[in-house]
Amino acid sequence: MTIKQEILNKIKTYDTIIIHRHVRPDPDAIGSQVGLLKAIKATYPEKRVFSVGENDxxxxxxxxxxxxxxxxxxxxxxxxxxxxxxPRVDDERFSEGEAIIKIDHHPEVDPYGDISWVDPTASSTSEMIYQLTDNTLKNRLEITDDVARLLYAGIVGDTGRFLFPSTSTQTFEVASNLVAYNFDRSTLYNKMYEVDQSLAKLKGYLLQQVDVESNVTSVKLTKEILNEYKVSPDDTSKLVGTYGDIKGVSAWAIFVEEEDIIRVRLRSKQNAINELAARFNGGGHALAAGATVYSWQEADQLITELQQLCR
Structure with a gap:
């Protein structure tokens, strides 16, 4: 029995299903979470199915x-x-369930769950959820227009509009199937990528700070800077790709000061950075990762190691 069939059989068995995702969600986290919820509800209207976590x-x-x-x-x-x-699961009650299933496309760092389906070759978890609607599977999930909208948003978000290396032929095939459903792609794109004026001004600040050394650039967004531009730490997630188009930059780090930590958003065009992120209390994909430091001195150490990696 395949892992996908095992998951579908387990879903059929339970009357109550609660779906979690990670803290500080992105479109793939929400898209895969609620896309799965709506697919289950379309297939089994009688089941109680919930999505939990903080609203962003x-x-x-x-x-x-x-x-x-x-x-x-x-x-x-x-x-x-x-x-x-x-530790990154939003809402600690997830561990109180009678059975737990993990569905993820990040490299395996913490095996958990009674059933664990981890596929780092997938572009996104949303792409994996789509596979549960395959008509060759017994008890497959139904797909609706809204399920398609959510999964498509997750795929677009995690592939950077199909630009990232994780985008495969299967990703394009799944996307082509999803766009056959009835949802407004233009409106979806506008919602995903529009920024308000304060964030646009902060993006200008980021560009003014470009200083490339050893193919690396970085910026430190202190509380004072965030307050000056009237931007919250969470809002800065929309600026993570700002340095991606600059010639000579192969990797970059954006440091965002929060109440008692400094969040780090790491990106790379070539060198794998997830192991570096893991050394600084984080992790993620080979070319897109996150970390946490607790002082600006530690931030400087991370920058030094990133430069060494990219020389």
């Missing part, structure tokens, strides 16, 4: 989360999407 105001155009009573977990199947390690 920048992603409510995709979906909003449910409020779930804690006692529901006792007899529930919990599915955790797009989350490589347990």
């Amino acid at each position: 105001p920048s992603l409510t155009y995709l979906a909003t989360m449910d409020q779930v009573q804690s006692d529901y977990y006792k007899s529930a199947l919990v599915i955790v999407n797009d989350t490589a390690n347990r």
Whole structure:
């Protein structure tokens, strides 16, 4: 029995299903989470299916989360999407489920769950969820226009509009099948990539700070700078690709100061950076990762190691 068939059989068995994803979600986290929810509901209208986690105001155009009573977990199947390690799961109650399924496309760093489907070759977890609608599978999930919209958003988000190396022939095939459904792609793109004026001005600041050394550039967004531009730390996620088009830059780091930590967004065009991120309390994909440092001195150390990696 394939892992996909095992997951579908487990979904059919449970009357209550609660779906989680990682903290500080992106379009793939929300798209795969709620896309799976709506696919299950379309297939089994009688089941109680919930998506949980903090609502991110920048992603409510995709979906909003449910409020779930804690006692529901006792007899529930919990599915955790797009989350490589347990500390990053949004809502710690995920561990209270009767059974847990992990579905993820990040490199395996923390095996968990009664069933674990991890495929780092997939462009996104949304692409993996689409595979559960394959008509060759028994108990396959149904796909609707809204399921297609959510999964397509997840794929577009995690492939950088199909520009990242993770985009495969299968990714294009899945995307071509999804766009055959009835949803407004233009409106979806506008919602995904529009920024307000304060964020646009901060992007200008990032570009003014370009200083390339050993093929690396970086920027430190302190609390004072964020306050000056009236931008929240979460909003800066939309600027992570700012340095990607600059000639001579092969990798970059954006440091964002929060209350008691400094969040690091790492990107690379060539050299794998996920092991570097892991050394600084993070992880992720080979060319797109995140980390956490606790001082600007530690931030400088990360920059030095990134430069050494890219020389």
